[in-house]
Amino acid sequence: MYNTLSLHNFRGFSHYSLSDLTRINLFVGKNNAGKTSVLEAIEILSHGGRPSSLLRSPSRRGEVTSEIRDPVMKAEYDIRYLFHQHRIREGSTFEIQANKELASPAIKCIIRRPENEMEHLELSEQDEPGMTYELFVTGPENEKGSVIKISTEGILASDFRRGSTPYAQLAPQAAVFLGTEGADLNILQKMWDDIVLTSEEERIIKALQIIEPEVERLAFTGGPSRWSSIAWIKLKNDEERVPLGSLGDGIRRLLSLAIYAARASGGILLIDEIDTGLHYSTLKLMWQFITEVAVRLDIQVFATTHSGDCLRALAWLNEEKPAYENIVSVYRVDRSSEQATRYSAGEIEVAERQQIEVRG
Amino acid sequence: MAYPKENCARRLIVEGIDDKFSIINLMMRHGWAWDVSNDFIPFVKDAGGVNEAIESLPTAIKSFSRIGIVVDADMNCTTRWDQIKAKAIGYFPKFPESPDLAGTILTSGEKRLGIWLMPNNVDSGKLEDFLATLVPKTDQCWSWADTATKGAVSRGAQFSQGDFIKAHIHTWLAWGREPGLPFGTAITAATFLHDSDIAITFVGWMNALFAQ
Numbered sequence: 020m021y022n023t024l025s026l027h028n029f030r031g032f033s034h035y036s037l038s039d040l041t042r043i044n045l046f047v048g049k050n051n052a053g054k055t056s057v058l059e060a061i062e063i064l065s066h067g068g069r070p071s072s073l074l075r076s077p078s079r080r081g082e083v084t085s086e087i088r089d090p091v092m093k094a095e096y097d098i099r100y101l102f103h104q105h106r107i108r109e110g111s112t113f114e115i116q117a118n119k120e121l122a123s124p125a126i127k128c129i130i131r132r133p134e135n136e137m138e139h140l141e142l143s144e145q146d147e148p149g150m151t152y153e154l155f156v157t158g159p160e161n162e163k164g165s166v167i168k169i170s171t172e173g174i175l176a177s178d179f180r181r182g183s184t185p186y187a188q189l190a191p192q193a194a195v196f197l198g199t200e201g202a203d204l205n206i207l208q209k210m211w212d213d214i215v216l217t218s219e220e221e222r223i224i225k226a227l228q229i230i231e232p233e234v235e236r237l238a239f240t241g242g243p244s245r246w247s248s249i250a251w252i253k254l255k256n257d258e259e260r261v262p263l264g265s266l267g268d269g270i271r272r273l274l275s276l277a278i279y280a281a282r283a284s285g286g287i288l289l290i291d292e293i294d295t296g297l298h299y300s301t302l303k304l305m306w307q308f309i310t311e312v313a314v315r316l317d318i319q320v321f322a323t324t325h326s327g328d329c330l331r332a333l334a335w336l337n338e339e340k341p342a343y344e345n346i347v348s349v350y351r352v353d354r355s356s357e358q359a360t361r362y363s364a365g366e367i368e369v370a371e372r373q374q375i376e377v378r379g
Numbered sequence: 380m381a382y383p384k385e386n387c388a389r390r391l392i393v394e395g396i397d398d399k400f401s402i403i404n405l406m407m408r409h410g411w412a413w414d415v416s417n418d419f420i421p422f423v424k425d426a427g428g429v430n431e432a433i434e435s436l437p438t439a440i441k442s443f444s445r446i447g448i449v450v451d452a453d454m455n456c457t458t459r460w461d462q463i464k465a466k467a468i469g470y471f472p473k474f475p476e477s478p479d480l481a482g483t484i485l486t487s488g489e490k491r492l493g494i495w496l497m498p499n500n501v502d503s504g505k506l507e508d509f510l511a512t513l514v515p516k517t518d519q520c521w522s523w524a525d526t527a528t529k530g531a532v533s534r535g536a537q538f539s540q541g542d543f544i545k546a547h548i549h550t551w552l553a554w555g556r557e558p559g560l561p562f563g564t565a566i567t568a569a570t571f572l573h574d575s576d577i578a579i580t581f582v583g584w585m586n587a588l589f590a591q
Binding site for chain 2: 351360361362366367369370372373374375376377
């Protein structure tokens with residue numbers, strides 16, 4: 020588990036740190052305060068400095084333009100935005116560091132001129148105009164570092180075989196990221212394949228029962244070989260199966276949370292806007308599920324929310340089970356300071372009773 | 380007039396509803412328009428007890444720019460001071476050994492913390508001891524209310540000795556032009572004075588903490 024995290028010149032932050040991280044960490048704050056950027060930093064860090072990990076957040080944020088030329092998809096990632104003030108020049112650097120029990124992993128990305136610049140420039144005039152910088156990334160799992168060519172504008176061009184990219188996130192990885200857009204059903208189906216008929220299956224059904232107590236079974240049809248997956252639910256006392264989608268957004272969100280959590284076993288689960296699609300009355304049980312699964316599967320969870328109800332649910336939970344005091348922290352992310360303000364679960368409970376707004 | 384909302388960046392934490400409206404009405408008599416349009420005016424939160432008030436300090440300090448706490452010293456001013464110190468010293472490292480008689484104000488970076496122990500930052504006592512200083516000196520019913528309250532004790536009145544001043548002051552208020560006014564209203568109605576020495580010191584502390 021990470022205990023501390025610090026960011027230097029990463030996205031909106033020049034210097035920013037978080038301390039006393041716990042098993043469950045919830046980031047709150049105003050719009051554009053940088054909550055999602057903190058999740059992205061943890062994602063990059065936990066992938067150890069592999070170059071592909073740098074492209075995940077630009078993909079999700081739409082900082083990419085792509086063009087399909089069968090069978091290849093050309094994508095241009097605008098990686099300027101990973102750097103503070105959206106500006107790159109020779110020497111621009113961002114760093115992400117953390118402390119764990121016995122280690123201090125760090126990712127460093129630096130913009131530099133290619134060593135053989137003249138030669139490169141000549142080449143670039145012919146086939147790759149504008150390619151005059153390189154991005155050098157190092158990390159605990161990439162100690163020698165990787166060099167990636169980029170343009171002086173910060174554009175990183177990449178080719179993919181069509182259809183290959185979505186499943187990249189199915190490779191074993193240290194961190195799983197559930198964004199606000201939710202999970203793709205094709206991905207969920209692939210992940211479900213690893214869960215079905217294990218003891219985790221029953222727990223996921225229980226999670227769905229938070230919203231719909233009648234849920235009995237879950238199955239997917241369709242899938243990779245066909246156009247798209249469909250998730251089906253069997254309700255108690257109901258003859259017919261029903262599509263998951265017919266039960267509303269909340270249950271799909273819970274299914275995504277539960278499957279991603281199972282996937283994150285022993286690693287890190289990142290959830291942007293954890294309460295998305297969930298009615299306030301279900302949030303306490305959602306937290307109970309997340310904390311239970313995090314402890315049981317040894318997952319460190321980082322999540323964001325805007326919702327006062329989501330915080331309130333956490334406060335109620337702490338009132339019932341004071342053990343959460345040592346498991347749960349809430350951080351107010353706010354770029355006007357250099358350190359995130361940390362509240363323990365007990366302090367969140369006090370804030371709720373005393374009408375103290377912790378979200379800024 | 381609209382009171383500031385709970386998300387306002389300045390907060391005064393008090394024990395209960397009597398403290399809240401005594402302070403609001405006293406400050407209004409000293410010229411504070413208790414209105415959201417005045418950006419220095421704090422939200423006053425009655426915490427629901429002295430322990431709740433003190434327990435909320437760390438969360439409040441993390442969340443607001445200026446924080447005031449007004450609690451009763453009760454039996455022992457030093458004990459109360461040490462309880463507050465234990466909660467706040469992590470955020471205000473230069474925490475003094477004892478309260479400032481003029482009301483304590485501590486600063487750390489952009490944050491400001493004010494502490495007032497009722498009645499006067501040195502004696503044991505409570506809000507009602509502070510309000511007793513606002514009873515007009517010429518009022519003949521005040522000493523009669525004292526005698527009557529003592530008489531009630533000798534006849535088996537149930538309140539504890541620590542609450543004697545509370546019983547005394549409510550007895551006195553029972554005989555006002557409008558019997559039984561709550562403290563805040565009695566301050567506004569000028570049943571109470573507004574300018575005892577200690578009240579003026581308190582107002583100075585409030586101004587220094589929030590208005591300057």
